[in-house]
Amino acid sequence: MSGDDRRELVLAAATRAFSRGGYAGTSTDAVAKEAGVSQPYVVRIFGTKLALFLEVLERSCDRIREAFEAVLAEAPFDPDDDDDWSRLGLAYTELLRDRDLLMVMMHGFSAGDVDEIARCSRQGMSRIFATVRATGCPDERAQEFIAQGMLLNVMLSMRATEHLDEDADLAALTTCAFGDALPFVLSPIS
Amino acid sequence: MSGDDRRELVLAAATRAFSRGGYAGTSTDAVAKEAGVSQPYVVRIFGTKLALFLEVLERSCDRIREAFEAVLAEAPFDPDDDDDWSRLGLAYTELLRDRDLLMVMMHGFSAGDVDEIARCSRQGMSRIFATVRATGCPDERAQEFIAQGMLLNVMLSMRATEHLDEDADLAALTTCAFGDALPFVLSPIS
DNA sequence: TTGACATGTTATCAGTCGATAACTAACGTC
DNA sequence: GACGTTAGTTATCGACTGATAACATGTCAA
Numbered sequence: 001m002s003g004d005d006r007r008e009l010v011l012a013a014a015t016r017a018f019s020r021g022g023y024a025g026t027s028t029d030a031v032a033k034e035a036g037v038s039q040p041y042v043v044r045i046f047g048t049k050l051a052l053f054l055e056v057l058e059r060s061c062d063r064i065r066e067a068f069e070a071v072l073a074e075a076p077f078d079p080d081d082d083d084d085w086s087r088l089g090l091a092y093t094e095l096l097r098d099r100d101l102l103m104v105m106m107h108g109f110s111a112g113d114v115d116e117i118a119r120c121s122r123q124g125m126s127r128i129f130a131t132v133r134a135t136g137c138p139d140e141r142a143q144e145f146i147a148q149g150m151l152l153n154v155m156l157s158m159r160a161t162e163h164l165d166e167d168a169d170l171a172a173l174t175t176c177a178f179g180d181a182l183p184f185v186l187s188p189i190s
Numbered sequence: 191m192s193g194d195d196r197r198e199l200v201l202a203a204a205t206r207a208f209s210r211g212g213y214a215g216t217s218t219d220a221v222a223k224e225a226g227v228s229q230p231y232v233v234r235i236f237g238t239k240l241a242l243f244l245e246v247l248e249r250s251c252d253r254i255r256e257a258f259e260a261v262l263a264e265a266p267f268d269p270d271d272d273d274d275w276s277r278l279g280l281a282y283t284e285l286l287r288d289r290d291l292l293m294v295m296m297h298g299f300s301a302g303d304v305d306e307i308a309r310c311s312r313q314g315m316s317r318i319f320a321t322v323r324a325t326g327c328p329d330e331r332a333q334e335f336i337a338q339g340m341l342l343n344v345m346l347s348m349r350a351t352e353h354l355d356e357d358a359d360l361a362a363l364t365t366c367a368f369g370d371a372l373p374f375v376l377s378p379i380s
Numbered sequence: 381t382t383g384a385c386a387t388g389t390t391a392t393c394a395g396t397c398g399a400t401a402a403c404t405a406a407c408g409t410c
Numbered sequence: 411g412a413c414g415t416t417a418g419t420t421a422t423c424g425a426c427t428g429a430t431a432a433c434a435t436g437t438c439a440a
Contacts, residue, residue, distance in 0.1 A: 003386070020303045025214030027427060038389060043429060103302065110300040112293065112347040113210045121348040126360040133359065143341070143366040144334075150344050151337035157302040158311040169323065170316040176333040193417070218398060228419060233399060 007045055010035045014042075014056050016190070019100035022107035023053045023117065054120050057108040060101050061124025067091050068131045079137030085145065086180075088132075092149055093181035096156055097189045106157045151177050152185075161185055197235055200225045204232075204246050206380070209290035212297035213243045213307065244310050247298040250291050251314025257285050258321045269327030275335065276370075278322075282339055283371035286346055287379045296347045341367050342375075351375055 001009075013035035017026050028049050032039040046052035071077075071091045077084050096102050108124070111117040125146075132142040155161065155174055161182070164171040178185055191199075203225035207216050218239050222229040236242035261267075261281045267274050286292050298314075301307040315336075322332040345351065345364055351372070354361040368375055 001387080006387080022212065022214060022300065024211060028429090029427075039427095040390085040429075040431095041388060044388090049428065103300075106300040106302075109344050109347055110212065110293075110296040111215075112296075112349050118347075118349045122350055122353060122357065122360055125344070125348065125350075125363070126357045129363045130359040133362070139362055139366045143363055144337075146363065147334075147337040147341035147367070150340040151333070154299050154315070154340050157299055157308075158315065159302050159308045160312055160315075163312060167312065167316045169320040170312055172323070172329055173315070173319045173333055173336065176329045177337070191417080196417080217396075219396085229397095230399075230401095230420085231418060234418090239398065 003045075006037070010037065010042055010045060011052075011056060011059065014052055015060070015100050015104055018053060018056055018107060019103035019190075022103075023050075023111050023114065028052075050114070050116060053108075054116055056104055057117065057120050058124065060104045060108070061120075061128065063101060064092070064095060064105075065124075065128050065131050067095050068128065072131070072135060077135045079135050079141060088145065089148070090181055090184075093152065093178065093184050096152060096185055097187065099156070099188050100190045102153060102156055106153055109153075148177070156185060193235075196227070200227065200232055200235060201242075201246060201249065204242055205250070205290050205294055208243060208246055208297060209293035209380075212293075213240075213301050213304065218242075240304070240306060243298075244306055246294055247307065247310050248314065250294045250298070251310075251318065253291060254282070254285060254295070255314075255318050255321050257281050258318065262321070262325060267325045269325050269331060278335070279338070280371055280374075283342065283368065283374050286342060286375055287377065289346070289378050290380045292343060292346055296343055299343075338367070346375060 010031065014031045017031045017034045020026065021030070028042050029039040031052070032042045035042065042052070043049070046055065068088065068091065071088055075087075077088075079085075105124075108117055108121045112121070129142060129146055132145055133139065135142070155177055160170055160174045161178075164174060175182060200221065204221045207221045207224045210216065211220070217229075218232050219229040221242070222232045225232065232242070233239070236245065258278065258281065261278050265277075267278075269275075295314075298307055298311045302311070319332060319336055322335055323329065325332070345367055350360055350364045351368075354364060365372060
């Protein structure tokens with residue numbers, strides 16, 4: 001297999017592995033096993049575990065931004081039209097069906113004590129916000145949209161949608177937060 | 191020193207230590223050093239590292255809930271009065287000046303793959319939501335409030351407030367998200 | 381044919397990890 | 411003053427970690 005192909009394969013495996021344990025909780029050997037290659041090879045491709053995690057995190061942020069850009073490109077967006085915001089929100093919940101993407105994002109956002117990870121997270125968030133902002137909406141509206149997204153992240157990360165029957169308050173918060181998109185996130189793709 | 195006093199001291203030290211590295215990224219030895227005791231003693235007090243983290247996380251969630259309860263108890267709360275919601279929001283940002291509390295919460299919310307941590311997170315979130323709900327406001331309003339809080343968590347965790355000059359988009363999101371409370375969070379207490 | 385380069389591997393290492401066992405010192409009390 | 415309890419320690423262990431070095435294999439050009 002070509003180096004580039006193998007690289008992509010390992011990156012995909014690393015996304016799955018890091019989504020489970022986060023940066024600190026995932027060994028390069030776990031990534032290697034997930035990818036079906038030897039551990040030293042993983043290290044050699046990316047130099048260090050940190051460099052690998054940063055690339056995984058950056059790609060995850062890119063995927064979200066690109067999904068928003070796709071929605072905004074496919075049809076005119078009216079910031080005053082709630083239906084348009086619904087479309088954008090649904091695109092996000094569709095993305096969140098990929099739990100690996102979601103969890104990598106959460107782990108990245110939480111690892112603020114590792115400077116490079118924090119910087120990568122800020123850059124990712126900045127670009128996503130800039131994309132939403134580009135609709136021409138007021139900053140407050142874009143900020144509300146992002147905040148809503150962060151709540152969805154947290155709820156999925158703590159597996160709220162998988163334990164709706166155990167806690168009435170949490171179930172109320174979950175159904176309220178996801179709204180019409182609840183059926184989507186109940187059927188994850190990973 | 192009495193066992194209970196020492197226990198509290200180690201719990202406080204563990205909060206500081208876990209706030210930096212999270213569950214997986216913090217060793218019991220790091221906690222021990224922070225507390226000024228031996229590593230085996232830390233393990234013996236709490237049984238396992240996981241039990242220690244769960245206690246730290248639960249206390250963090252409790253502190254937030256209690257802060258909300260205090261605000262709601264000190265004066266009548268009118269869910270239709272924006273000033274009352276401002277008071278509640280300010281109480282939260284005041285809490286977030288304690289970065290250890292914030293980071294422990296973030297790490298807990300992200301560690302969804304460890305069942306016990308996810309369960310503890312759900313319980314914490316549930317109780318906080320229930321407290322906000324108890325104001326008699328519509329679920330949607332309580333949910334918006336929580337979502338706003340999650341965004342503040344993420345922004346602080348990725349150190350957005352410490353790098354306002356590096357990125358105009360992120361600075362806009364930050365000032366918009368924190369609003370009047372921005373001066374507060376710019377002067378953390380830990 | 382040979383030699384450079386790319387794609388991998390196995391072997392190994394020094395350090396770290398959570399946990400257990402065994403020991404020590406102080407204190408209260410009968 | 412012997413004894414149980416509490417509060418702590420040092421010593422040690424087997425497992426794991428990220429990284430490096432050395433080696434193997436295959437491909438393609440001169």
